[in-house]
Amino acid sequence: MIILLFAFILLFTTVLQAFMPKFLKQTEAFGVYVPEQYSTEKTVIRLKSKYTRVVLIAGLVILAGYLLWSLTQNPTEATLALISVGVQFSMLFISIGYYFMMHLRVKKLKEEQKWLSGKSEVRVVDIKFQDKLKLIPKVVFIIPMIVTIGLIIYTFIKYPEMPDMIPTHWGPNGQPDDFSEKTYFSSIAILLLLLVMQGMFLLMSEGMRFSGSKINPANKKTSLAQQLEFRKYTSWFALFISISVTLMMGYLHLQTIHPDISSAWVMLALPITFLVVVLFGVLIYAVKVGQSGSRIKIKEDSPNLEHSITAVDEDRYWKGGILYFNPDDPSILAEKRFGVGWTLNFGRPASWIILLLPLILILTIAFNL
Structure with missing residues (x-):
């Protein structure tokens, strides 16, 4: 298997x-x-x-x-x-x-x-772009976080009934093969990790709201429509992953409190099912949406401009075409140039905080188990 x-x-x-x-x-x-x-x-x-x-x-x-x-x-x-x-x-x-x-x-x-x-570089800006966005409201992303906080409270209530050793890893046969001594911290560690991840999905969805649009001057209407659809689908995809992770990790945590709700077969099938569902979700997202919504079909196309006009060339801000460094761009998130999705603008100090803070929290939780 x-x-x-x-x-x-x-x-x-x-x-x-x-x-x-x-x-x-x-x-x-x-x-x-x-x-x-x-x-x-x-x-x-x-x-x-x-x-x-x-x-x-x-x-x-x-x-x-x-x-x-x-x-x-x-x-x-x-x-x-x-x-x-x-x-x-x-x-x-x-x-x-x-x-x-x-x-x-x-x-x-x-x-x-x-x-x-011989070409003039043109930057197209839609001043009403943010008003046209149809992202998932942030309150929807907060709901899974409320569920996680509820599980933390429930864990403290059930703490005296929990076993002295808390399982922290499960082997290929679905049986736990690594444990931590029960403490208030170790009993909710998996939920703290879940909160960090849920917060990251919320930040990604909200970050798209304030990220500058890249509208192609040679095809403005189509490019704008694809941009809007791309961000909408990405917001939905982030919510899908957030809910999927919440269901899996929430169940893993509950079975440490109530071992009778689980079995070796379930513990083996659950992560595999989660992985397959997420991977196929990624595939569908990539095929249907594409980079910046390039695979989304828009009915109305605008005519191309003359060849003397082109979009602003930002190659100098992309290191290797992968890492984006532009201190003059107020956006925290930038659309990837290779790959489907988003990357951070490492020219902004806030991006480093967004990158390092969750990493520090995750490592702190992991090393204190």
């Missing part, structure tokens, strides 16, 4: 990474801005296809090797877990390494062909 689970994760991530260029805007290739009229340039299309082919083949070879090794060598549980995690990271490093190769090639091509030569 564990072998099949890790094989499924490896296959899923390989396919998602390999076909990532299909989910991105045509005006961005491997983290580099591509003016509208060069988006169908043969070399750019060829590099995208090559990336898909190389990453897909590499992932399938690694998958075949992993299955052959795990099914013929009969490894111990600890070795299997170590190698299984290792192959996931190996595939990630391969895809990232090849991405950077493609990033440099597109960047060089852009300089050699002088894509921006």
Whole structure:
């Protein structure tokens, strides 16, 4: 079962990474801005296809090797877990390494062909953009947090009835294999982690409200409509993940108070079901929405502007096309250039707080168990 689970994760991530260029805007290739009229340039299309082919083949070879090794060598549980995690990271490093190769090639091509030569850079701003947004109200994200706080209160009420040792990890067979001594802190540690994650989903949804829009001057109406839909779907997706995590971690916590509500089979099936549901949610989101809503079909298209006008080239703010550093941009969140979703604007001090504070809290909770 564990072998099949890790094989499924490896296959899923390989396919998602390999076909990532299909989910991105045509005006961005491997983290580099591509003016509208060069988006169908043969070399750019060829590099995208090559990336898909190389990453897909590499992932399938690694998958075949992993299955052959795990099914013929009969490894111990600890070795299997170590190698299984290792192959996931190996595939990630391969895809990232090849991405950077493609990033440099597109960047060089852009300089050699002088894509921006003779063009006026235009930034389109919709002053009513925030009023048009249809994000999930923050009170909806707060509801799962209230449920978690309720579980904390319930735990303190039931504290005297809880066992002296609290399970903190479950093995592949669904049985707990690691415990912490019961204290008021250890009894609610999993709920504190849940609160941190719920707060992060809330911040992500609300952060989109104040993030500047990237409207394409060559197709303003379509670009604006896709931007609005993209943020709406992302808000819904964040809520979906928040609720899913709350249900899973809430159940895991309740079974430590009431062991009779669970079984080894349930404890084995629950995280697997959660993982499959979330992964398919990610897939549906990527295929339906795409980067910046680029895959959302809009009925009314606006005519393209003349080739002498292009969007503002912000390549200088993107380090490797992945990390965004722009101290002049008040936005905390920025749309990813490679990948579907959002990243932080590391040019703003508040972004570092948003990144480090949850990490510190999670590590503090984990190391005090």
